[in-house]
Amino acid sequence: MTPLLDIRDLSVALPRGSDRRYAVENAVLTIARGETVCVVGESGSGKSVLAQATMGLLPETLPITGGTITFDGQRLSGLSESRYRQIRGPQIGMIFQEPMTSLNPVLTIGAQIDGALTAHGSRSRAERGARRRELLELMRLPNPSQIGDRYVHELSGGQRQRVMIAMALANNPKLLIADEPTTALDVTTQKEILRLLATLRKELNLAVLFITHDFGVVAEIADRVVVMSKGHVVEQGDAGKILHSPRDPYTRRLIDAVPRLAPPIAAVRSNSDTVLEIKGLTKTYKGRSSLFGARRADVKAVDDVELSVARGEVVAVVGESGSGKSTLAQIVSGLLKADDGSVWLHGQDLAQVSRRQRRRLAPHIQMVFQDPFSSLNPRHDIERIITEAPIAHGVSAAKARSDMQRLLKLVGLDTNAAKRYPHAFSGGQRQRIGLARALILKPDLLIADEPVSALDVSVQQQVLELLADIRRELGLSILFITHDLRVAATVADRIAVMRQGRIVEQGSTAGLLRAPASDYTKALLDAVPGLQWEQNRSELATAERQPSKVN
Amino acid sequence: MIGFLRSFASRPSTLIGLLVFLSVVVIALIADWLYPGSPFRMVARPNLPPLSTGYLMGTDMLGRDLTAALVHGSRVTLSIAILATLLTVAIGTIIGAISGYYGAIVDDTAMRVTEFFQAIPSFLFAIVLVAVVSPSRLSIVLAIAIVSWPSVARLVRAEVLTLRTRDFVRAARVGGLSDMRILFSHILPNAMSPLLVSASVVMATAILIESGISFLGLGDRNAVSWGYLIGTGRTAVRINWWLSALPGFAIFLTVWSLNLVGDGLSTWLDPRKTETGRHP
Structure with missing residues (x-):
């Protein structure tokens, strides 16, 4: 049977002066009627270009230079705009991320x-x-x-x-192209959409080309998987095969980088002193009354939150968008003022100190931010970015510089990075710089606000490993804010689940994952994409480990 | 800087604007060397038409050289415009920055004051200010600054409002830096681009306001400025039209060149253009 969509040796050129010549090079892809094919890759892999080429939506700067796209027996590449319009819609539908x-x-x-x-x-x-x-x-x-x-x-x-x-x-349409359709959604919503897509394709015999970066999602819906890297298709085949026994080293690396929903083997639970204690913290965003229409209701972003972090402990606050987890992080870091309740650092109530004193205490609580592109001042070089705060707090310039060099090494950057500007670094490197900036002040508590959610999986893994290393080395306490239960499971000793400003459940990572008490945590855990795959994976992993133990 | 020049060279209109404006500045700088002595001196027969020998633009009804007056006038007009622009940008930046950074009551108060100034027609307001105080170059500079700062303040405020939520500013706050330091070393340098563009527009407006005031005879009677020349030539416009037309043309040329430069600056500093490199 001829495939519904047949892409052969497709090449799309990049404009002159880009880091590589082709956005997509010699890509081969077929989709049969009623089949779901996932194209997986990190940012810049060319997966979206492939989708746009199929829809005939490529910008003029990205011309198709070779190969053919055939849909249902009709050649699409080189079709006139007016003819293409009869394809888009009745033949191929498309949905986007946002x-x-x-x-x-x-x-x-x-x-x-x-x-x-x-x-x-x-x-x-x-x-x-x-x-x-x-x-x-x-x-x-x-x-x-x-x-x-x-x-x-x-x-x-x-x-x-x-x-x-x-x-x-x-x-x-016979084919639906979905370009990261669930990336901007919460996990529970994502699950519903994925389920809907699964039913629709059965009811309508719909073929789906699904673009994603998330292997969990792939495991949920894919019949076949196409893995892309730097414009090349590195591997494709049945979903089961690729997910469980990938042959290509790049695919293997990608899959291994997906954090597991299992706690690290040795959870360090220290009974030492408490670094941070949050008591009855409340923050309400007042609903503004507009000139026309009714006054909008107040929103309790943080509602009577109790949480503590011990020395050397990592506590993850997990929640969906709007749960108040970021507001909580901003109150603890001093960026926002709470309406009620208190934040105690080493037995000192931070709400009671003056503005000036709070500023002097600032080095004790440091923060790593989500967006690596806006967290560094584009006009300052790395040395200034890292050493500005310690110098402002009275450290000599020479000492700050030597501290900086030590820290740059610690976060895995070359010391000659100091004289360069942020734009010269990749997202992952910028997160490392942000981490160095926080660590140079020798904080007692590090707040990490979604530090890896803007990064590709492989980079995400590196940054998470770095955080784990540093935490072991420096005995750092970390308050880790994330929406991703997988990430929380790999880094945290304890997890607190937040919903609508309240902490619905908190407990040790292992305990919470094994036996969640609240319905909401159960729903969250259940919504993590690729659970079945995850279980098979860990069974396989333990099966592999056992014989080696015998030997 | 090289990118700036290249971008300017690639847009002929901007290049022309820059050249015209720079030549006006150069003429103003070397006015004393070009036409030594006071431009008020009577040097030739009255009412000589333009292109007369020795008197390129002719003479006025008292036999004063119009070319000399124009050259010296550029000095007065430009110095007032530049001073007024600097003062406007300074006042606007400080008020806008404080208003945007501190927000809440500070912001509300500052914005109500700004709106109060914006509600009065700026040219009339400037005239009233100059008329009340003694007419001098200083009072004209002050008057222009007082009527022009609100637009700059609003622009800076808007920039500060978006920049203060950026993570690098938050990081500076979490790092315990002082407010002044965050404002001056993190926020304002990143607001420079739109500020530069608006400064070029403010300067063009300053030239127009100064000319208007001088035209009405409210300016400094002891200094020749372009507006003053138009004003004195006005009475005889039917006999010697060039006395008003040529200074008018000089004002037009300078203001136009400033607008072209402003246009060029805003395309060059377009955030979308600089952002593309960062978000591939």
């Missing part, structure tokens, strides 16, 4: 689905209305007969993505 920016905020979602329907085919008004209802029902949206009158901002993130899928499927 549904909020892909939908028009001033039109109701019903009108937008209607637009997708009118663009192709000449249905009557009544037919379109019926089809719209049918689609909304198919997407399992609540109140399908009324939700069409709503605007984008009235829907949740998951509902928006469902509307996007409804629009993509409006004209019964």
Whole structure:
């Protein structure tokens, strides 16, 4: 049987002066009817370019220089724009990462689905209305007969993505291209969307080209997997085979870099003194009353939180977006003021000290930020970035410089990095610089606010390992903020789960993962993509380890 | 700097603007060498038309050389415009920075004051200020600065508001640096680009306001400026039109060149252009 989509030796050139000549080079890919193929790769691997090439949406700066794309017996590469328009929609649908920016905020979602329907085919008004209802029902949206009158901002993130899928499927395409459709969503929402896609492809015999960086997601939905690196397809084959016994070394490295949902073997639980103690902490964001319309309700971002961190302990605060975990981090670091409650550092109440005193205490609590691209001042060189704070706190310039050189080595950077500017470094390297900047002040507590969520898996693994090393070496206490239970499981001794400003559960990592007490933690754990794969993997790992023990 | 020049060279309009403005500056600097002595001296027959021998732009009704007056006038006009721009940017930056950085009541107060100044038509306000105080170059500079700072303050405030939430500024706060240090070494240097662009516009406006004030005869009577020349030539515009037209053309040329430079600066400093290199 001929495949539905057949990409042969596709090459897409990059503009002159890029770090490599081709965005995609000699890529080969086929998708059969009703099949789900996942294209996996890190940022810059060319996976999105592949999707755009198939949709005929490549910008002029990225021309196709070789190979063919054939869809359902029709050659797509080199097709005129007007002919392509008959392919997009009725033949191939596409959904994107961020549904909020892909939908028009001033039109109701019903009108937008209607637009997708009118663009192709000449249905009557009544037919379109019926089809719209049918689609909304198919997407399992609540109140399908009324939700069409709503605007984008009235829907949740998951509902928006469902509307996007409804629009993509409006004209019964045979292929759906999904470019990281769940990356911007919370895990529990991601799970629902993945489940929806799975049912839809069965009901509609839909082929799906799914672009992702997350092997957990791959394990959930893929029939076949295509692994890309630097524009090349390095390996492709059945999902089971690639996920369990990858042949290519790059694939193996990628898969090994996925953090496991199992606690590290030796959890260091010290009974030493408490570094940080949070008591009854509360922060409310006042709802602003606008000139028109009703006053918006207050939001309790942090609600009566109790948490403590012992010396040398890593405590992870896990929660979905809007859970208040970042607000908590900002209050502890002194960036925000709490409304009520107290933060004690070594038995000193930080809320009671003056502004000036708080500034003097600043070195004791340091922070690593999420976005490596905005966390370093682009106009300062690395030496200034790292040594500015210690010099301001009275350390001599010479001492600060020698400290900096020691720390640059510790975080795995060359000492000649000092004279360069942030733009010369990659995301992972910048996170290392940010870490050096925090550590030079010899903090008692390090707050890490999603320090790896903007990084690729392999870089993420390196940074997490570095954090573990440093923590062992310096006996650092870390408050680790993350949305990713896998990451939390690999770094933390204890985990606190937050939801709507409250800590719903906290306990040792092993205990919490093995026997979660609250329903919410159970749901969170259940939503982690690729759980089944994970279990098989660890069984395999233990099976491999046992014979070696006998030997 | 090389990138700046290359980008300027690649846009002819910006290059022309820069050349015109620089030549005005050079003429102002060497005015005494070009036309030594006071431009108020009567040197030739009155009402000589332009292109007369020795008097490129002719003479006025008292036989004063218009070319000399224009050259010396550029000095007065430019010095007032530059001083007024510096003062405007200084006031606007300080108020905008403090307002954006501290927020809350400070911000509210500063913005209400800013709006108060913005609500008054700026040119009329400047005239009133100069008329109330004695007309001198200093009072004109002050008047221009007082009416122009609000736009700069609003711009700086907006920049500071976005920059203060950036992680590197947060990192500086977590590092325990003082507010002044965070403002001056982390926030404001990153707000330079839009500030430069707006400074070029402020300068163009300053030239116009100064000319307007001098035209109305409210300026410094002892100094020749372009606006003053238009004002004195106005009475005889039907006999010798060039007395008003040529200084007017000089003002037009300078303001136009400044706008071109501002345009060039904003394209060169466009964040989208510089960001692309960082987010491949």
